[in-house]
Amino acid sequence: MSRTTIVSAPGKVLLTGGYLVLDPKYTGLVIATSSRFYSVVRTQPVSSASQATAGRITVKAPQFNNATWEYAVSTGDGADVTVQPIASGNGKNKFVEIALQKTLALIQALKGQPQADSIIHQGSNLEIVIVGDNDFYSQRQALEALSLPATMASLGQLEPFAAQNTTLAAVHKTGLGSSAALITSLVTALLQHFELSPDLDLVHNMAQYVHCLAQGKVGSGFDVCSAVKGSQVYRRFDEQVLRTLMDKTLVTGQEILDTVRPSPSWTTQTTPIALPPLLRLVLADVDAGSDTPSFVGKVLKWRKDNPEAALAAWTKLNDYNSAVEHCLRSLSSFAAQDPDNYRMAIRSVMNGQTATPESKVDHISRALHELRNSLQNVRRAMKMMGQANDVPIEPDEQTRLLDACLEIPGVIGGGVPGAGGYDAIYLLILEPDDSATEASADSVIAEVEALWQGWKELSVCPLSSRADAGGLKVVRKLEDVKGLKKAVETAFS
């Protein structure tokens, strides 16, 4: 009997905390996106005639010319389960391969040998489809091919999980954290498929382990944590918790379980956060990509070589980052306490009115202005940190673009997400929930998009992602996600 498990995980935008979030003394404010990765795992019984091919895992990426990766699973006589790639024309996909190898070993440790054998090996195969929402990959060429303007409305006309007409190696990724969302959804889908319904912290720890192994380093991990738990203020775990496992070439499922099982050794801190009502995250993919790892290397070397200057810069930047968090939480609290006056304040700020100290909305209006100032302070401090060590964190071209965006009424603030560079920008814009505002949200977005379409110095293409507080989601059936059933049928047609 065929059985299907579907899990999705969101992409991410690191609004504040780039570089600092690598040090557990500091935090990063990461917003999960509405754009998600989906892993679909299906057990397919093997007919008696083709038992010899049992114990196979076939993974498909229908967006990339249906790239296929095959694996042979072997278990039995008390040995640890192994997953060996079978040569395919698509080369290796280390993220998928490591996720399969380590997660099946964990499953065997959790369920015990016989269970793993019966589900994985005897008489069945696993079919897996992996797709990412269009925002994870630049859609510029697709829009140009359709003679569509670079707007969110145009992006909405593209097929869900659209074919990228290129390879994974060549595709222009947009920085939403595809590998973290992919690994998180795949690890969880496998655990769910084997009816393990794992603890969220165990899933988080396992996804961090697999992601670090696949990337060959222990990064800050904010992308994996937000893929699991959604939007949050994130504090990195002590990387020593993974060091032993990462340094071993051969590890048993039990060793993996002993490491990823929730314990005080996992010092990750996640404090949920959401954007306040009527404040919308707007993202843009900017053309000239950046080399984040080299930026990180330079900044960390500068920090090591200039401890005093770096401590002063990071302390100031951390204070500004904390001010952004405080403003967001205050606005959410004001909206919950007094929704009507909150909406009134948003409208008045949209219309460029300044609330008087006696008005009922003054404190809300002040919090919005404080948010704007704090975001500007973060930008300035990030730019200065980049200038101090010759890293284009907010290069002048991005400064000019962001400053022009902030001239538009209704744009509260913005910046360069994550490590910065030329990859992307984000904006926070007011989105009143009624049309009783001269400059309604649609007009603000239209004005922003018009600015971006006419921008000459950089090529700026909007993404359709919004902020979405949620993390991992188990999807009940394929039909619940637009285009997913078609993507799976295409993959295994």
Ligand SMILES: Nc1ncnc2c1ncn2[C@@H]1O[C@H](COP(=O)(O)OP(=O)(O)OP(=O)(O)O)[C@@H](O)[C@H]1O
């Ligand atoms: N649809 C997909 N199907 C299978 N594997 C994918 C898919 N999308 C991405 N991947 C895997 O994730 C890898 C990208 O990981 P990498 O660490 O290079 O990017 P990233 O930092 O997560 O990128 P970004 O943040 O821009 O999305 C690809 O090389 C590929 O192995």
Ligand SMILES: C[C@@](O)(CCOP(=O)(O)O)CC(=O)O
């Ligand atoms: C620079 C850094 O702190 C954030 C990188 O963010 P992004 O991958 O550019 O979104 C590195 C890291 O935390 O992994």
